[in-house]
Amino acid sequence: MDVSAIIVAAGQGSRIGGSLPKQFQDIGGKPVTAHSLLKFEACKAITEIVLIVSEGWLEFAVELARKYKIAKLSQVIIGGKERQDSVFKGLNALTAQPDIVAIHDAVRPFISIIKIEETVRAAQEFGGALVAVPVKDTIKAEKNGFVEKTLDRKVLWAVQTPQTFQFEILSEAYKNAYHKGIYSTDDSALVEMAGHPVKIIEGDYQNMKITVPSDFALAEKLIENN
């Protein structure tokens, strides 16, 4: 079975200080994206990795992949305007049409190899799967500045990546989205809109997204404890 991973590292990182975008800053002495790549490299279910970066970061990324010996990397490509455009470019760049494709945000370096595998198996069985964690906060829906209702937390999941799909299903969902002019940062939403089931795989809170400077402090702590 051919399973391609598309690792999206195309963010500008404008919310983080410092000269490097956040996906290329170090945690535990290694760039965030290197951590993510190494997880997919080590995951037996993954047969190919495509890395997506923004303009100007191609050489940096190629050198990073060489340094960390990412043997499954087939190509590094320049992303598009929005995340959806980047993933679509990745889908179109896949060398041979794979059976399954796993989309992962490079800024989630703590993904576990087992969870990647679980999404691949579930995508094979059901068509699509994503990693998510139960919502810890009380969530309320708002209307005109007031609480409209308190949601039933028991059925709520906070979505992470990877989000993994049969290639045909994801590819059709993307074409469908562009056809209808729909943009989303959530791959699963496009697949849901196309009417396909998406399995929820319970993940770990540790699979955090590195978004703001304080996330780096927490990430360093997680690395220490690992």
Added chain:
Amino acid sequence: MDVSAIIVAAGQGSRIGGSLPKQFQDIGGKPVTAHSLLKFEACKAITEIVLIVSEGWLEFAVELARKYKIAKLSQVIIGGKERQDSVFKGLNALTAQPDIVAIHDAVRPFISIIKIEETVRAAQEFGGALVAVPVKDTIKAEKNGFVEKTLDRKVLWAVQTPQTFQFEILSEAYKNAYHKGIYSTDDSALVEMAGHPVKIIEGDYQNMKITVPSDFALAEKLIENN
């Protein structure tokens, strides 16, 4: 206007290692609960503070309040079985019936004084108010292990504390909840059930709840940056 704050520090802290429950562990060289008490002490809108602790922590808490000179503290009381029981004991213990009561979890030491004030003003105007932040994650509702739907994130808020209400409204809502056998860790939910409006005050992500050990690393970082 009389505005009482009920600071709930009655958790057993079983999820955190170490001998002290998490609300009494230090961040920046000061117990978590001391940070919270000092915010309400410094907030001009607050006229009285009642601190709720669990059995065995009364003397510790009294000494803590003395050390940090919490002049508005009127009493330290032992909480009940559940959080709701603790808050209800706090409500019944208030020396004079106040106009407004603000409920705050001691494990949110980064609450801003301005946000406390904003909830008091909104509670005075509308009956109830709570601090919340826009949900950052994509949230999905689950059914039988699959995604049922992707929620519209634009209207979703993650609830924090303080939650602040006119005393009469909160008191009635609590009595109503006990009458109906309803338990909730969310004061606002009880007020909503009683049919009263609750205003959403946009707060800060920094007003985090200290729940797991890694939260302390993040909290220390937040203190450094303050």
